Amino acid sequence: MSPAFDPGRLAGRIAAGEPLALARGISHVENESDGFEALLERLDGRTGRARRIGITGPPGAGKSTLTAALTRHYLNQSLKVGIVAVDPTSPFTGGALLGDRIRMGELSTEPGVFIRSMASRGSLGGLATATREAADLMDAAGYDRVILETLGVGQAELDIAVSADTTAVVLVPESGDGVQAMKAGLMEVADLFVINKSDRPGADRLEKEIAIIMSIRFANRPPGDADGDADEVWRMPIMQTVASEARGIEEFAEHLDRHFDWLRSTxxxxxxxxxxxxxxxxxxxxxxxxxxxxxxxxxxxxxxxxxxxxxxxxxxxxxxxxxxxxxxx
Ligand SMILES: Nc1nc2c(ncn2[C@@H]2O[C@H](COP(=O)(O)OP(=O)(O)O)[C@@H](O)[C@H]2O)c(=O)[nH]1
Ligand SMILES: [Mg+2]
Known part of the structure; x- marks a missing residue:
């Protein structure tokens, strides 16, 4: 069977950082076009440089807004950012959020940003797999940070979140209580908690609630686990942001860096x-x-x-x- 495209040539163009080639490559992966595995294989040796950040949480929590603000932050540090949005309602696909301070539309024209949304249906081999591979291609294309924005509902979405190096769970004061998030399995995947929309009432209460839930979980660790090397234990940060005003973003980025450093050191x-x-x-x-x-x-x-x-x-x-x-x- 002859491939639908030349994997070697496309791999070369992706490795050279050509956005158009990257976009085509991701489509081939999504459609499982003949030759897509050859493409991934050729780029395999170029992956592993990007830091992958999962941003997950309930719909409307501000994941996209937070992603946009974090992307701005990275751009200011001259880092290239790839974004994979797995959310049918993402403004990354539907255009700008009118009236918002941070506009996704503006980001999409930045040379250091590559945005791709993944269809949540189709993709025979599974959404989570295709999403991971899209992130691989961005990695191979030289993006320093790859942000995976995904809904925190359903196993496939949580699967995507945990495939990142660091997973941030975004909650909002009005999205119900921490117990709700725990039921949804969000507590299990979190490396850090972001309480967004902390300009709204209830943020402090939610922060305390999460802290209590986490301390109970911590106390329930199997014996031997808790009294291991102190450096081996990641103390999960709980922080507040107002993504729509880019408040708390620097602290967010710091926590992400700290977690990555911790991963490396351990x-x-x-x-x-x-x-x-x-x-x-x-x-x-x-x-x-x-x-x-x-x-x-x-x-x-x-x-x-x-x-x-x-x-x-x-x-x-x-x-x-x-x-x-x-x-x-
Ligand atoms: N008041 C307030 N609104 C926010 C904040 N962050 C995002 N929003 C708004 O919340 C809505 C949903 O945001 P979006 O990023 O699309 O949420 P997502 O579904 O989790 O990706 C948008 O109208 C945002 O402007 C915030 O920190 N405070
Ligand atoms: Mg979104």
Whole structure:
């Protein structure tokens, strides 16, 4: 099968930092065009330089606004920023948030910024996988920071969040209490908490609540875990921001840096990234099998489907066919 594009050439252009090539590359990954894995493979050796930051939380918490403000901050430090937005309601796709101080539209024309939103449906191999690979391509293209903005609802979204080096969970005073966030699994993925919209009442109360929940969790750690080396323990910051006015952004960036330094100093970064590579291999294997199985499914004649056999018998028969194709290659 001849690839739909030349992976070697496109990889070269992505590595050279051409935004158009990067955009095309991500589309090939999303569509699983022939040759997309060859592209990822060629760029594999160039990944690992970018710091990946996950920003997750309920809809409307201000994730996009926070992402935009953080991006501004990084641009001022002459850092290049890639943004992957996995949120159908993201203003990164729908244009500027009218009336807001920080406009996403402005960011998208900055030379040091690359914004990509991922469709939450489609993507046969799974949204989380495609998103991680989009981040890989941005990394290979030389973006210093890759921000993954994702909704904090559902396993696929949380999966994306935890694939970052550092995950910030954004909550707002009006989004219900900390217990709600705990139920949604957000507490499990957080490396730091951002209470955004702290210009609204209730921010201090929410901060205390999260602190209490976290201290209970900390007290419940299995024995031996808590009294390990003090440096091994990450003390989770809880901080307040007003993203729409870029307040607290510097502190936010500092905490992100501190967490990254901590990851590096404890060698957790290395472990984390090794695990991530294993995970990529696992995902690629599943995606490949799923694609082959689908091919067989499409070839299955109506006859098979109309044969009156139970769905399970049909699946078994097709699976046997699938196995034969495995044996043949
Ligand atoms: N009052 C206030 N509004 C904010 C703040 N941050 C964001 N917003 C507004 O909240 C709304 C949702 O923000 P958005 O970034 O789209 O949230 P997302 O769904 O989490 O990405 C927008 O109208 C923002 O302007 C804040 O700190 N204070
Ligand atoms: Mg958003």
């Amino acid at each position: 060698e957790k970064l290395e472990t984390h990234r090794q695990t991530a590579r294993l995970r990529r291999a696992h995902d690629a294997l599943l995606r490949r099998s799923r694609r082959d199985a689908q091919r067989i499914w499409r070839r299955a004649s109506r006859e098979t489907l109309d044969s009156g056999a139970s769905p399970y018998a049909t699946a078994r028969r097709l699976y046997e066919e699938f196995r034969k194709t495995l044996g043949g290659t």
